[in-house]
Amino acid sequence: MLTPARLTQITVELIFILLGALVIWLGVHQQINFNPRSVSWLAISIGVIAWGALTLSKSSSQWWMRWQKINQGGSMIVLGLLMLSIGRVPFGWAGKFLALCGVVLILRGVIGAMLILRQR
Secondary structure, three states, rough: OOOOHHHHHHHHHHHHHHHHHHHHEEEEHHOOOOOOOOHHHHHHHHHHHHHHHHHHOOOOOOOOHHHHHHHHHHHHHHHHHHHHOOOOOHHHHHHHHHHHHHHHHHHHHHHHHHHHHHOO
């Protein structure tokens, strides 16, 4: 039986999976209505990288919690780096990089859900 805390964690991971699917869909269909070379995109990318680094800096004694933090922080750092690179590639490639961001989000959600369900 899932406790309310674990059910909430699973719900958050499901939201990341759905967000990743939406981002993949937007990237595949070239539904890009933003300027990836703007200052605000740069600020968001750096913010996502900082969020990931902050998550990685928190330590835990339980093995599953440590791997969960590595999954969460590492995926956010990779996502932020991909977001930074979207502004540097030709515009035709931006959709492919956006879809790759969605794959990172889906992997984060699936791995995070597996770690939550394997807790004892």
